[in-house]
Amino acid sequence: MAKCGTNWGYISGCRCDDCRKAHRDYQREYLSRPEPRQKHIARAAFRNRVAHQSMMWLKKNNPEQYYKIYDKVKKELADD
Numbered sequence: 001m002a003k004c005g006t007n008w009g010y011i012s013g014c015r016c017d018d019c020r021k022a023h024r025d026y027q028r029e030y031l032s033r034p035e036p037r038q039k040h041i042a043r044a045a046f047r048n049r050v051a052h053q054s055m056m057w058l059k060k061n062n063p064e065q066y067y068k069i070y071d072k073v074k075k076e077l078a079d080d
């Protein structure tokens, strides 16, 4: 049986005051941490932005190549 006064006690099903408090504290700490998911989203947004800017540059400076990539990606997505 899990020890009382720990989050694990709460997860194991105990709902005594000590376990509830430990669970509350755990959640508060967990929520105050920067979420890995948010970092992941920020990184994806960064990559999207770089990709977008690169494509805009290519479209302006080498439209022929841009439309080659454009058609290739369009076909790839249509294949799914």
Ligand SMILES: [Zn+2]
Binding pocket: 003, 004, 005, 009, 010, 014, 015, 016, 017, 018, 019
């Ligand atoms: Zn308990």
